[in-house]
Structures are given as C-alpha cells and as structure tokens.
Amino acid sequence: MEPEIPESGDDDYDHDQSDPTPPPPQYCHTVAELEDEVNRVMIRNCKVDACVDLFLSRVWSCGDPEDKKTYYYANWNSDRTLQSVPEENLEYMTEELQRNLRRLVPGYLRDQNIDILKEEKVRKKLKQRWSGIAQGTHPKDRDIVPQSLVHTLADKQYRERAGPQLTSSDARDTSIETCRQLRRFIEGERAVASFACGGTIPITINTGLETGLKIPDSTSSPVSIFWRKGDESTAHKLVLPIDTYAPKSSTGTLQHLVTDCDPASFGRGDQDVIDPEYRKAGKIDANHFATSFHPADFGILENIGQVLLPSISSETDNQLQFRKIKAELYKLNVYSGPSGLFRKHVDTPRAPSQIGSLVVCLPSEFTGGRLTVEHQGQKVEFDWGENSSTMIQWAAFYSDCEHEIETITQGDRITLTYNLYVTEPVGGVIPSPTSIVDPKTLPMYGWVKDLLGQDDFMKEGGVLGIFCSHAYAHSSKIAEFQLPRALKGADLVLYAVFKSLGIDIEVLPVLEHAGRYITENPDLGLEGKSPRRRGYMSQYNYYEGGPLTNYLKKGYKPLVPDVSELLPSPSSTDQYEDIDRRWKTLMMTRQVRGMTETLRDAQHRNLPTNKDSFYYDIGAQIGTSRRAYEATDYGCEADLDDVVREVWPAYYLPGITWVTEPKHEQMAFSQIAYGNEASIGTRYSCAAILAVIPPSDQRRLSLEQVSS
Ligand SMILES: O=C(O)CCC(=O)C(=O)O
Ligand SMILES: [Fe+2]
Incomplete structure (x- = not known):
C-alpha cells in the first residue's frame, strides 16, 4: 500500500502562518446551550418574582403608614412584617400567591398542603424582593x-x-x-x-368687541385688501371671503381687483419676462396694495422658524436664542380659471439673508391650482381648492426648492407672497409645535x-x-x-x-x-x-470564571446568572396585578452581567454563535x-x-x-x-x-x- 500523500492544500496550510486560525476550544456546553439555559432560568425567576412582588405589594398596602416611614419596616422580617396584615387578608393573599405560582411555575412548590410562607425558598424571595417594593412607594x-x-x-x-x-x-x-x-x-x-411646512387658519366672523390684545391666534377675521391702480388717488377695498350682502365683499368688487392686476412676469436668465405659457397670473406690486392680514399675528413666523431655520445654519448659530424669521410682503397674485398656472421654477432670492418664501392663499373659491414643492427627490403638495372659500392656507419653503402651480380650473386663487429673511434676535414666545404647523404639510x-x-x-x-x-x-x-x-x-x-x-x-x-x-x-x-x-x-468588563464561563467551560450547574435590574417600581398595585406583563417586563429590564462579553469572547474563539442574538x-x-x-x-x-x-x-x-x-x-x-x-x-x-x-x-x- 502506498503511503498517503498530503494534498497540496494541507501543504499550503503548513507554510502559511500569517493568519493562524486556532481550532475552537472544547467546552462542556455550546453557546446555544448557554443562551437556552440563561433564558430558561431568567423566565422562571422572573415569573416567581412577579408572583412574589404582587404578594408583597399587597402586604405593603396593609401596613401602618407610620411604620412605613421607619427604616426598620423597609427591612423584611417575615414574622414582624406579616403581623401587620389582618388575618383574613393574609389568607387570601397567600392563596393567590400559591395559585399564581402553580399556574406560572409548575413544580416550583412541592406539596399541595404545605404553608408556603414557611418554605425556605419562598422566605428567601420575600426578603430579597421587599426592598424594591418599599422603595417604589416614594417615587422621585x-x-x-x-x-x-x-x-x-x-x-x-x-x-x-x-x-x-x-x-x-x-x-x-x-x-x-x-x-x-x-x-x-x-x-x-x-x-x-424640513424643507417645507404649511398650515391653515379658519375664518371666524367676530360679532363681539375686538380686544386690543392679539396673542398668536388660530383663527382670523375676514381679510381686507386695499389697492389702487396706477396713479389713482383713491383706494378700493375688498373683503374676503365673499359675502354677497356686504358691498366691499361682493363678486363685483372681486372682479374689479382681478381686472386691476397687471400680467405677472417671472425671471428667465437675467431677464423678467411675460410668457402666459409658463406663467399665467395677475399681480399687484407691494407699493400698490395693503392688507389687514399679517402672518406674525398667527405665530406662523415662529413656526416657520422652528422648522426651517435649524437645518440651514450651523449648530452654533442655532444656539442663538430668539433668532427670528422676518417676512417681507412681496406681491399679490391672482391665478384665475380656467387657465391660470405657474410652471416649475425656483424663486429668485432678493438678498443674501433670504432663506425662503411664504405663500398665503386668501379665502376665495377656486378649483385646481395645486402647489407642489420638491427638494432632493422629496415632494410636498398643497392642495388648497377644497377649503378655498373658508380658510386662509399657507406654505413656506426654502428658496432653492423647485415648485409649481397646476392649472386653476375655476374661480380665482388670490395669494400674498412674502420673502423670508433671518433677522437679528429680539426675543419672544414659542407657541407649541403642533398648534399652527399642519403635520400633513411636512x-x-x-x-x-x-x-x-x-x-x-x-x-x-x-x-x-x-x-x-x-x-x-x-x-x-x-x-x-x-x-x-x-x-x-x-x-x-x-x-x-x-x-x-x-x-x-x-x-x-x-x-x-x-x-x-x-x-x-x-x-x-x-x-x-x-x-x-x-x-x-x-x-469589556467581563469576569473570567463567573457563572456563565463556569457553565460554558466547566459545565457547572445550576446556572445562577448574576443580574441587575433597572425598573422603577410601579406607582400603583394594578401594574403588579397584571402578572403576565409584569414578569416579561422584569425580564427585559434585567441585565445578565457578562453575557454580551461571554458571547463576544466565544465568537472571537471561533465557537459557533448566533450572530443575531439579542444579547449583543x-x-x-x-x-x-x-x-x-x-x-x-x-x-x-x-x-x-x-x-x-x-x-x-x-x-x-x-x-x-x-x-x-x-x-x-x-x-x-x-x-x-x-x-x-x-x-x-x-x-x-x-x-x-x-x-x-x-x-x-x-x-x-x-x-x-x-x-x-
Ligand atoms: O402661489 C403659489 O402657490 C406660489 C407662487 C410662486 O411660486 C411665486 O410667486 O413665485
Ligand atoms: Fe415661486
């Protein structure tokens, strides 16, 4: 018989010592067995503790309030502490404890007829769990x-x-x-x-006296617009929304405003052009109109600041308190059905401190005219047609966002546009985050x-x-x-x-x-x-030779893991009463000391481990x-x-x-x-x-x- 010749692969292995892979050590248990054993012990212990905790919380609630303040009461002493419980209660509580233990941990109690409060392991548990119960009654x-x-x-x-x-x-x-x-x-x-946000302000018709005090409010009275055409010396007035009984608020006055508008231009290259294919709208410049609406009245500017400002500047700038957004009224625009529109564009910034634009849509009925704003592949839509006759609706976005207005099919979409700037700090109140901004617009x-x-x-x-x-x-x-x-x-x-x-x-x-x-x-x-x-x-802070390593390497049993528990005591007995929740919660909030390290160590030694173990x-x-x-x-x-x-x-x-x-x-x-x-x-x-x-x-x- 010919002697066996090693294959070339084995030969290679002998020579290549650069990355020696030592064979995994021979342990008494596998890592999977260790995990199973720890899980088994944890589940059992937590079930027992949940039963005992309920019993003890009942003992605690029977105690004399004066006693509870004393140090000695916080130290468990079976005979003395249990004396404070009326006999019939104690009987019921003990039965309950027995019932719960038998249900959750079959085999834990030996005999049907034994007085379980005298059993050594139960006594030990009572003592061990008492201080946690006593602590919970004065939560910080x-x-x-x-x-x-x-x-x-x-x-x-x-x-x-x-x-x-x-x-x-x-x-x-x-x-x-x-x-x-x-x-x-x-x-x-x-x-x-956070590139865009928006919201709505319902119109309320105020009949009572107006108070002078205007705090950021969430409703608005009807909005007035005053305008003049060319060199006219008198101003016209329109109140929105339309109310046919009020002369300044009639369809006729609205039509007057529409016809007084000039065609709106837009920037193409460095020119201002008028091209109805691209933008079909009317405009009035800011020096030819005035309005009773101001976004600051509604906390809109603070909210825009909270959403848009933080991501446009450095963290140091963000820590400047009271940094504010200023809105400068820019134009009044009217987009009318059946063909008003403004195709995709980016607004031209008017100053280096300009960070974005605000569009306020006044209450006037129309359909279509949806505004879409895009930024890095994300899109937000503002569809204002449906509530156009009863609400003021607004949107704000960064200057560099592309946006467009789809065709207005009917009615008149009347908007105020504002340029938004960051200003020097002046201080003020911060309204709560979700009161004005509508999360749907984010x-x-x-x-x-x-x-x-x-x-x-x-x-x-x-x-x-x-x-x-x-x-x-x-x-x-x-x-x-x-x-x-x-x-x-x-x-x-x-x-x-x-x-x-x-x-x-x-x-x-x-x-x-x-x-x-x-x-x-x-x-x-x-x-x-x-x-x-x-x-x-x-x-790593892992103790070689702890209960986990002794189980894994030497096979020592029973495995008694060293655990720490971080769980505030419940403020009411209800939480103890729901035993099935309670033991799972106990288990989660108990950390097995050294478990993560033991698993990492085993992994390092090339023992088979479950990479997805939650113990990591x-x-x-x-x-x-x-x-x-x-x-x-x-x-x-x-x-x-x-x-x-x-x-x-x-x-x-x-x-x-x-x-x-x-x-x-x-x-x-x-x-x-x-x-x-x-x-x-x-x-x-x-x-x-x-x-x-x-x-x-x-x-x-x-x-x-x-x-x-
Ligand atoms: O009315 C709008 O929704 C947007 C207006 C606009 O994009 C603009 O005036 O530049
Ligand atoms: Fe625009």
Whole structure:
C-alpha cells in the first residue's frame, strides 16, 4: 500500500502562518446551550418574582403608614412584617400567591398542603424582593415613559427569548435600508425632513368687541385688501371671503381687483419676462396694495422658524436664542380659471439673508391650482381648492426648492407672497409645535405614513430611537416644560409627524455608561458613544470564571446568572396585578452581567454563535422623566452605578431600533463621594425621541382613523 500523500492544500496550510486560525476550544456546553439555559432560568425567576412582588405589594398596602416611614419596616422580617396584615387578608393573599405560582411555575412548590410562607425558598424571595417594593412607594418624580413603550419592547424580547429568531434576513435588510434612509432625512446636509411646512387658519366672523390684545391666534377675521391702480388717488377695498350682502365683499368688487392686476412676469436668465405659457397670473406690486392680514399675528413666523431655520445654519448659530424669521410682503397674485398656472421654477432670492418664501392663499373659491414643492427627490403638495372659500392656507419653503402651480380650473386663487429673511434676535414666545404647523404639510409625512402602512416594517411592533439633532436644555429645571415645545428642525418634524399619525412618542433622556449610550451598529454607521469620550473607554468588563464561563467551560450547574435590574417600581398595585406583563417586563429590564462579553469572547474563539442574538444589544438606560441635574452625596462612598437607582430613576431597555448617533450630551447627575479620597463622579445624558411602533395589523386600524 502506498503511503498517503498530503494534498497540496494541507501543504499550503503548513507554510502559511500569517493568519493562524486556532481550532475552537472544547467546552462542556455550546453557546446555544448557554443562551437556552440563561433564558430558561431568567423566565422562571422572573415569573416567581412577579408572583412574589404582587404578594408583597399587597402586604405593603396593609401596613401602618407610620411604620412605613421607619427604616426598620423597609427591612423584611417575615414574622414582624406579616403581623401587620389582618388575618383574613393574609389568607387570601397567600392563596393567590400559591395559585399564581402553580399556574406560572409548575413544580416550583412541592406539596399541595404545605404553608408556603414557611418554605425556605419562598422566605428567601420575600426578603430579597421587599426592598424594591418599599422603595417604589416614594417615587422621585412623575414617570412619563409610555407604558406602551415598555410593553412593546418586553413582548419583543420575550419573542426572541422564547423561540429562535423568525425574522428572515430579507426583512432585516429592508428595515436596515429604511433606517438608513430615515437617518439621511434627519441628518443630511440641510435636512430633507424640513424643507417645507404649511398650515391653515379658519375664518371666524367676530360679532363681539375686538380686544386690543392679539396673542398668536388660530383663527382670523375676514381679510381686507386695499389697492389702487396706477396713479389713482383713491383706494378700493375688498373683503374676503365673499359675502354677497356686504358691498366691499361682493363678486363685483372681486372682479374689479382681478381686472386691476397687471400680467405677472417671472425671471428667465437675467431677464423678467411675460410668457402666459409658463406663467399665467395677475399681480399687484407691494407699493400698490395693503392688507389687514399679517402672518406674525398667527405665530406662523415662529413656526416657520422652528422648522426651517435649524437645518440651514450651523449648530452654533442655532444656539442663538430668539433668532427670528422676518417676512417681507412681496406681491399679490391672482391665478384665475380656467387657465391660470405657474410652471416649475425656483424663486429668485432678493438678498443674501433670504432663506425662503411664504405663500398665503386668501379665502376665495377656486378649483385646481395645486402647489407642489420638491427638494432632493422629496415632494410636498398643497392642495388648497377644497377649503378655498373658508380658510386662509399657507406654505413656506426654502428658496432653492423647485415648485409649481397646476392649472386653476375655476374661480380665482388670490395669494400674498412674502420673502423670508433671518433677522437679528429680539426675543419672544414659542407657541407649541403642533398648534399652527399642519403635520400633513411636512415633507416626512407621506414617507412615514407609507412606512407605517407597510406590513413588513416592524411587523411585530418595535420602538424607534432617534437622538435629538439639536441641543436643548434637557437636563435643566425648565426641561419638563420646554420639551417637546421647543423642538426644532428635523426633531420637530419627526415629533409632529409621528404624533399626528397616532404614534406614542416622547422625548426622554438616555444615560451613558462609561461613555456609551447604545450598542454600536456598523450597518447604520453608528458608534453609539459620546463624542467627548471616544478613545478612552473599554467595552469589556467581563469576569473570567463567573457563572456563565463556569457553565460554558466547566459545565457547572445550576446556572445562577448574576443580574441587575433597572425598573422603577410601579406607582400603583394594578401594574403588579397584571402578572403576565409584569414578569416579561422584569425580564427585559434585567441585565445578565457578562453575557454580551461571554458571547463576544466565544465568537472571537471561533465557537459557533448566533450572530443575531439579542444579547449583543447592551440596551439603553432611559430616564423616567426629563429631570434637572443634581449633585448628591447619597451613600457617601456609594458607587455611581449603585446610586442611579436612587438619584436618577430609569428603565433598562434593550431592543430599541436606534437610528442616529447620540449628540449634545449634558450632565445628568453627580455623585460626591467622601472616602479616603474625596471624589466626584458625573454621568451624562442625551435627549432622544422614542416612537412606539405598534404591530402592523394594529397600525392599519389607527392609520385608517387618521385618514378619515
Ligand atoms: O402661489 C403659489 O402657490 C406660489 C407662487 C410662486 O411660486 C411665486 O410667486 O413665485
Ligand atoms: Fe415661486
């Protein structure tokens, strides 16, 4: 028999030592087994804890209010603490506990007839869970995190833990592409999210006395126009909308205005030309007319400023407070049926500080005449025909947007056009973001609506996380009031659009941990870290030899994972009573220490791992409210991680789909420690917009309601 000759491939391997791939180590368990075991233990523990928590919350509510204030009461002592519960209540509560445990964790209790409160493992649990219950009764502040957000993420995580991931890679690719596009809209050079906006102001006929005080208002009285033709010395007056009983407001007066107009020209090259094929309209120049309408009366200019200004200038300019938009009346135009129109064009800027145009359509009946505005492939339409006789309707857009007016088929479309400039700051009030601007007029509206209508986008529901693009005082005393009112640019647009589509949305602070806010995501190009601290932070703090490695490498059982739980205690017993929600929430907000690191380590050693394991997501710490910065000396020598629970109540929330990078961090809190060496440690936070996307079948219903 001939000796075997190694094949050339083996030969090559011997010589090529440049990238040696060591064989994976032989462990007692596979990584998949580790994940399964951790999931099994977590599910079981959380179910037990949810049952015990409900029992304890009932014990707490039976307690004497005076006792509860004392330190000793916060320390569990089975005999003493349970004495405060009336006997018949205790009997009912114990039965309930037993019933819940038997239902959720079959096999946990041994015998039917045993007094479960005497069982050692139950006693241990009661003691362990008591301090959390006692803490929850003095919550630091209002919890504004929508429960829908917590539930959506908890359900999502449960699905991922309970079964292998069902998401096909196709579905994942489309959602990555969607998130990339969303990121481009928000962060693109001159954000596509905010190139145009618009709104409506209904006309009310005031019969009572006018007050002198004009605060930004959302309705208008009829609008007067005064004009003169050529050198005439007297002015004519028209009141809109038409009311046939009022002489200044008749069809005849309207016709007079139309015939007094000159043909409107437009810029072609450096010439002003009149070409009815391209623009068929009448005009009156600003020095020949006056009107009772002024956009400043309605807060329109502030709103335009909030949407359009932020993305046209640098962040430093954006931090200038009270920067304002000034509107200069430019023309009155009339486009009349059956053939008035203005084809696609870009307006000629009148000064370097001009940033855009405002068109105000006065109440006068017409059909057709839709205005479309385009910018980087995105299109917004303003179709004013339908409400033309009862409303003032307006649109504002950047100077460099292409726009056109389709043919007016009937009636007269009478508009005032204004040039918009940025001016020096003077100060003023900021109306709330969605009161004047109509979200339907925002460029993102159609895109987001289509997205929510797609079945394969977040099919089972999820949460979109978008760090705010602009800086706000989110950790100051005014934060609670200021946000979302003071949102600007893309932030305002996203907030307004999602909200108007019936989506639960909130602006909340996200806490960093060693400079990291969220898991990095190379697919989206997200680093997830603070720009301030890039470079000197380590991602790994994993203890070789912990319960996870001992299970994986040495096969030690039972596996008792080391967990930390970041979940503010419920403010009412109801939330404890919904046990099935409660245990899933407990599970989500519990972090298994060292799990991410163990998986990364295994991956590094070429052991087979599930690349999509949700354990790679390090989650985010979301504050329960927008609270002011505070320095504390809680616990004197306490570690920063340990004081979070006390000074900065938060949720640990994995599974959020983050779309943008953390920005504009501010100090969240500081802990002054007086040890041998006095020190001060500070944790930072960034503001983020969190949108709860319901599962696609539920979305369809709410979208239908919005459209009708
Ligand atoms: O009336 C409009 O909707 C737009 C008018 C316009 O584009 C212009 O005057 O340049
Ligand atoms: Fe124009």
